[in-house]
Amino acid sequence: MSQPLIRLDGLTKTYQTGELATTVLHGVSLDIDEGEFVAIMGTSGSGKSTLMHLLGCLDKPTTGRYCFAGEDIAELDRDALASLRRRTFGFIFQSYHLIPSATAMENVEVPAIYAGLSRNVRHARAEQLLTDLGLGDRLGNRPSQLSGGQQQRVSVARALMNDARVILADEPTGALDSQSGKDVLALLSELHQRGKTVVVITHDREVASHADRLIEIRDGRIVHDSGKPERPLSGSDAATGFAADDIKTERRAALADTGEAVRMALRALQANLFRTVLTLLGIVIGVASVVVMLAVGNGARQEVLDRISSLGTNLLLVRPGAPNTRRSVDGQTNTLMPADAELAAQLDNVMSAVPEMNGRATLRAGNNDYQTQITATSPELPAARDWGVASGVFLNAEDNQRYAAVAVLGHTVAENLFGDSANPLGEYVLINNVPFQVIGIMAEKGAAPWGSDQDDVVFVPLNTGSLRLIGQRHLNSITVMIDDLSQAELTQEAVRQVILQSHGGVEDFQIRNMASLLDNIAETQNTFTMLLGSIAAISLLVGGIGVMNIMLVNVTERTREIGIRMATGARTRHILQQFIVEALVVSAIGGVLGVLVGLGFAAALQALGTAIQFTPGPVLLAFGCAFATGLIFGYMPAHKAAHLDPVVALSAD
Ligand code: ADP
Ligand code: MG
Numbered sequence: 001m002s003q004p005l006i007r008l009d010g011l012t013k014t015y016q017t018g019e020l021a022t023t024v025l026h027g028v029s030l031d032i033d034e035g036e037f038v039a040i041m042g043t044s045g046s047g048k049s050t051l052m053h054l055l056g057c058l059d060k061p062t063t064g065r066y067c068f069a070g071e072d073i074a075e076l077d078r079d080a081l082a083s084l085r086r087r088t089f090g091f092i093f094q095s096y097h098l099i100p101s102a103t104a105m106e107n108v109e110v111p112a113i114y115a116g117l118s119r120n121v122r123h124a125r126a127e128q129l130l131t132d133l134g135l136g137d138r139l140g141n142r143p144s145q146l147s148g149g150q151q152q153r154v155s156v157a158r159a160l161m162n163d164a165r166v167i168l169a170d171e172p173t174g175a176l177d178s179q180s181g182k183d184v185l186a187l188l189s190e191l192h193q194r195g196k197t198v199v200v201i202t203h204d205r206e207v208a209s210h211a212d213r214l215i216e217i218r219d220g221r222i223v224h225d226s227g228k229p230e231r232p233l234s235g236s237d238a239a240t241g242f243a244a245d246d247i248k249t250e251r252r253a254a255l256a257d258t259g260e261a262v263r264m265a266l267r268a269l270q271a272n273l274f275r276t277v278l279t280l281l282g283i284v285i286g287v288a289s290v291v292v293m294l295a296v297g298n299g300a301r302q303e304v305l306d307r308i309s310s311l312g313t314n315l316l317l318v319r320p321g322a323p324n325t326r327r328s329v330d331g332q333t334n335t336l337m338p339a340d341a342e343l344a345a346q347l348d349n350v351m352s353a354v355p356e357m358n359g360r361a362t363l364r365a366g367n368n369d370y371q372t373q374i375t376a377t378s379p380e381l382p383a384a385r386d387w388g389v390a391s392g393v394f395l396n397a398e399d400n401q402r403y404a405a406v407a408v409l410g411h412t413v414a415e416n417l418f419g420d421s422a423n424p425l426g427e428y429v430l431i432n433n434v435p436f437q438v439i440g441i442m443a444e445k446g447a448a449p450w451g452s453d454q455d456d457v458v459f460v461p462l463n464t465g466s467l468r469l470i471g472q473r474h475l476n477s478i479t480v481m482i483d484d485l486s487q488a489e490l491t492q493e494a495v496r497q498v499i500l501q502s503h504g505g506v507e508d509f510q511i512r513n514m515a516s517l518l519d520n521i522a523e524t525q526n527t528f529t530m531l532l533g534s535i536a537a538i539s540l541l542v543g544g545i546g547v548m549n550i551m552l553v554n555v556t557e558r559t560r561e562i563g564i565r566m567a568t569g570a571r572t573r574h575i576l577q578q579f580i581v582e583a584l585v586v587s588a589i590g591g592v593l594g595v596l597v598g599l600g601f602a603a604a605l606q607a608l609g610t611a612i613q614f615t616p617g618p619v620l621l622a623f624g625c626a627f628a629t630g631l632i633f634g635y636m637p638a639h640k641a642a643h644l645d646p647v648v649a650l651s652a653d
Contacts, residue, residue, distance in 0.1 A: 003070045004031040005166070005197060006055065011064035013050050013220075024050045025220040027064065032199065033228060034165070037192040039211035040201045047220040048201045049170055055199060056089045056168045057081045058567055058646040079571045086114055086569020090159025092184075094171035096151040097564050097650065098143040101271040104130060104154045105139045111161045111568040113260055129157040133187070149180025156187055158568065166197040173207055185210050258581070265582040268554070279550040280590045283629070286540030287594025287622045288601060293536040294618035295602040297529030299611035304525055307448075308518050315384065315514045316480040316492050318344070318499065323510040335508040336475040336499075338462060341378070343498045344480050349491045351481040352380035355462055359470035363458065364430040365417040372413050373457045374431065376465020384481040392425045392440030400461040405468070407431065408440040411455035434468055436460065488513060533618075537625065543590070544629030551583050551637035562641050563649030576642040583634020584627065591626035595619050 013025040024047045042048050053059040066073045098107045108126040133153040143151050159167055173181030192198045202208050216224035269276040320336040344353035357376040379396050382388050399406050418424040428435045445454040482491050492511055606612040
């Protein structure tokens, strides 16, 4: 004897709502053979829909056994059940349960998507089915543009899409006018003629009379069964395995799936354009600010580094005062002497050693008084500082030996004393009431990296300055210029040794190396850039939370759609993928727009004079972050959607 297609054995179903447990089915036992046309009748609330959900594997019984084609469905997991639904059952619901945002064609195609049918085959089949059902001219209409009878026919076509063996119809005519109702019933009879097993659930005796077999149910118990008629179609032995899913087709379909998922995502996002735009805005702002902040931060860093490098990286700076003390800054220590500079200048790999002695003085030319810094130094200063005269000449060795009263003015000083127009060369200025002749004007140098005006200075010969203006013998610094930079460390040590020796072994001076100073500053600037970047990252995070929010709303709003997809065979993975892809599509679009906006904004800032550095790093980083945000924040809602119970999802409103 071949086994029945469906065998229910003592099924019960108890709904648990909070503390309250309602038992709806009390031990239903029933066999249905392949090819039967069965009507299950009962009054409203008698448990018919509950029974249909169990029959269609949308729900599991509380107790009892359900064997389909000999296999106990209690042993199947979520995905195996999804697979069984997809290959075996076609559902027709009283309220049609079509996806509102999809066209008639797309609705019919849904089960085939999850079956991994190729696009062309799917289209052709959906079109054929709809045309057969008289909807050939309504393929592109959305459910809201169709009458009830037409919608129900779409759902019949959907039920047939995967060539279901069993059609489960729950009050299929309940919402239809009598003519449409008759049409649908005729359709069901025809399906039965073609060998399908049809189970129709109804409270209407007239509807039930179309079936070959009538089962009445009251308060969750079968009270009457008209019994099987003569065994209908012969030969179709039901016992074919189904649990071993067609894995290979699924794999092949996975890639096409992704394309399909992106299309579905775009459609879903389009359906809620305003909300999508708002979410996009969050991501765009986040990504754009990351791009802009990092471009500004890197630009600022590069600017500072450039300015410092312009001072020369081949310099050692010798200052008085023991290492790691700051006393030298106020000039209190008088340990560094001009002789030290001379000693250093003798060393290998040293191009020059420029002594500097600083003081302040008041200058007077005509009626103009001006206070500025006096730097007494040697003729090598222009070379060491990479800073020439704009006009006239710089100090020379002879000026120093002669204690000549000559001065070279910085640009700012010249401007303040003589104005723009007059030529100060050859004129005399009084420095602390001593007349000095102006022999040169320095080229304009601009602000130092630390902000002070480097042009606000007067250079005089070392000896003259020491004796007549500053009144000290010790130096404020020696700048040592190195020839071969690769030997910088060695040379620095040599300078240290030679000065140490002349100071009788007391290390009362310190040497700093511009290259390492540069490193320090670069590091500080990196920290600054990181800070900017993190602020921007926070806004990206906020954008991500926006994505999560919209996806959660999406899931809640489209719970019924999820239920429909599950009923037609979508597996957990399909639903998960669909919602993650939606989140990713939003983030990716937002990411691209954000990068464009950010680059545009940075370019505008650059046009306005802000230092900007464009590097691919931040752009990729920002886009990557947006994508990751979509993935991370999209996962939770997607997970929520994918693990809904099919019945619960279907009955959502
Ligand atoms: P029918 O389809 O025959 O009208 P149903 O199977 O839909 O009846 O419902 C049978 C009974 O089970 C009703 O009393 C209904 O209130 C109850 N019921 C149905 N679904 C649930 C549920 N998810 N939670 C709690 N009670 C439910
Ligand atoms: Mg019902």
